[in-house]
């Protein structure tokens with residue numbers, strides 16, 4: 001329940017009483033009106049609204065049920081009656097949302113329904129693994145399906161708008177929000193962004209109540225915050241911005257995402273909240289986005305702390321002018337926009353554009369025709385935690401597991417084996433849900449302990465947590481040692497608790513916290529085989545822990561059904577098939593570390609000087625990560641050979657280049673492999689990454705089976721932001737690598753002949769090869 005002050009409650013009751021006299025039928029649209037186009041209905045409504053009512057549509061408040069920043073001091077109910085609120089966030093449940101919707105619809109002049117927003121990030125009540133984990137599945141269909149389930153549950157509980165997907169590329173695991181995205185790679189990130197948007201929004205017509213409005217966030221480059229410190233400053237070149245950080249947003253827009261959220265950070269000196277380069281130039285003019293943009297929590301107010309606005313009025317002016325449509329929780333638009341328009345500081349046409357986009361979303365969601373279609377208590381009761389949803393959560397959690405090491409101890413045989421289960425996360429129903437676990441409840445959650453007890457009944461399983469994730473208490477070690485002494489094998493479930501990753505959880509050390517590393521050493525000392533099961537929201541620096549374990553299974557924060565999913569993988573009922581969506585560093589000192597880096601002028605020691613030290617390296621650690629991007633083992637093995645190119649050269653306007661590889665399951669059990677294709681542009685007008693992912697396919701092969709896997713490359717796949725800031729490919733030699741991770745050694749070469757003049761992907765409204773020099777500078781003039 002929201003915690004309103006007493007006078008607020010009195011006002012709320014008064015408005016509800018007045019509203020009760022208004023017939024609910026009066027808010028239902030006349031069939032003739034309902035059949036008019038969304039654009040016509042928006043125009044007709046907009047034309048009748050006062051300036052204050054228009055501004056109201058741009059105002060969003062939180063119910064205070066779930067807050068990530070300072071709470072608003074305004075009482076919301078009277079403002080609702082005056083049409084002064086367009087959206088609420090963090091109102092939970094069908095009954096509660098219905099109550100607020102009724103208030104808005106029945107007490108305001110035009111009966112305009114509210115949007116109810118919530119962070120449905122990896123499930124509403126059935127919690128799926130964290131997004132970084134599901135990215136490790138590389139399974140687009142199942143990711144889409146998971147979001148559809150999340151949307152179905154949320155929609156039954158009154159939510160019509162999720163603040164997801166988070167599509168920020170993250171190359172710095174010190175940043176705790178890496179847990180919320182799809183990892184480091186723009187190609188994989190874009191594919192997953194599309195899948196998630198489709199999952200939440202369906203075909204975008206919202207014809208069924210199993211779909212809700214999505215919000216691609218945080219626009220943009222939030223993952224590039226300096227030093228990995230959350231909310232901190234960002235400064236990336238325009239080329240890096242366009243090639244690394246923007247593609248997943250562009251993909252989300254192409255997939256029809258209804259809304260975007262502006263990021264907290266500044267970018268090259270302009271906060272994203274008031275950044276016309278991002279919100280106007282790129283988003284609207286280049287990509288043709290027609291939805292609306294919401295600020296992040298109090299983002300407009302924070303323009304003052306950034307030092308880019310002197311007061312709230314100026315912050316509101318800058319944000320609206322830049323293209324920011326809805327004010328989440330700043331109380332900047334509500335008090336200031338009408339006056340700003342009247343004084344001529346902001347053109348009314350800009351206000352109208354923002355209001356129109358918000359109203360259009362409400363029409364598209366069907367809220368004007370039935371404001372309560374998303375708040376159905378009966379449907380809520382029968383929808384949440386359906387058996388098939390839990391099955392899907394279990395399925396995706398198993399597919400998200402990444403086997404990082406296995407000397408043969410896995411899979412476990414269940415008969416006759418005695419297991420010691422230790423570690424603070426072995427029976428942690430809350431923590432395995434991870435960050436942003438929505439309405440997920442620990443009572444619904446099945447832990448690793450609960451699941452393994454089914455498979456190893458009675459004395460076969462000895463559980464002793466040993467320690468907590470934090471603190472220094474090692475008194476539990478004795479019990480863990482004694483469990484280990486009686487067991488054939490030890491499973492140590494270590495990592496991060498739910499509050500150690502996600503928002504505001506930046507870390508300077510990524511080592512196992514508290515006494516966990518010591519517990520692992522104790523377990524190794526027992527002489528029994530040790531399986532390290534990692535539950536975490538991000539890569540941890542486990543280089544010294546790695547030799548202590550015979551097998552390492554990365555389960556991330558696996559969600560409601562994490563326990564059974566992990567048990568399936570440990571016992572071989574499911575063969576692990578996850579691959580890392582992020583490079584796994586050896587140490588924090590290597591960060592940022594990612595596979596698609598530039599070569600440097602001195603990539604290697606000089607061949608003619610054995611003692612050469614003047615090349616790009618560390619004197620105290622290798623350049624290589626502990627595990628490369630794309631890496632993941634299986635209980636079977638795969639081999640790649642017979643790499644064939646359909647032609648020696650790719651001709652613009654000609655047929656795509658076919659790349660074929662033979663993949664063979666060389667082990668003794670069926671398994672799934674992620675076949676990955678990387679390219680390298682040998683010479684460019686600007687330096688190019690050593691490798692870039694340009695294709696992947698997840699395939700299943702029976703033991704001994706071999707199959708040809710085919711990819712098609714076109715010039716568009718080779719395009720980049722050239723020296724003159726035009727977008728396109730450059731002729732010349734390219735390498736192609738195919739394999740099971742980003743170190744793939746099987747390679748071939750081809751030629752791209754002549755510069756293509758017109759490509760079909762990239763900027764959607766500007767013609768290709770359009771020079772766009774110094775866009776950042778040009779954009780400053782718009783502020």
Ligand code: BGC
Pocket residue numbers: 068069119163217296297503
């Ligand atoms: C986060 C957003 C989130 C918003 C609303 C902010 O603190 O940065 O990702 O959507 O809160 O809960």
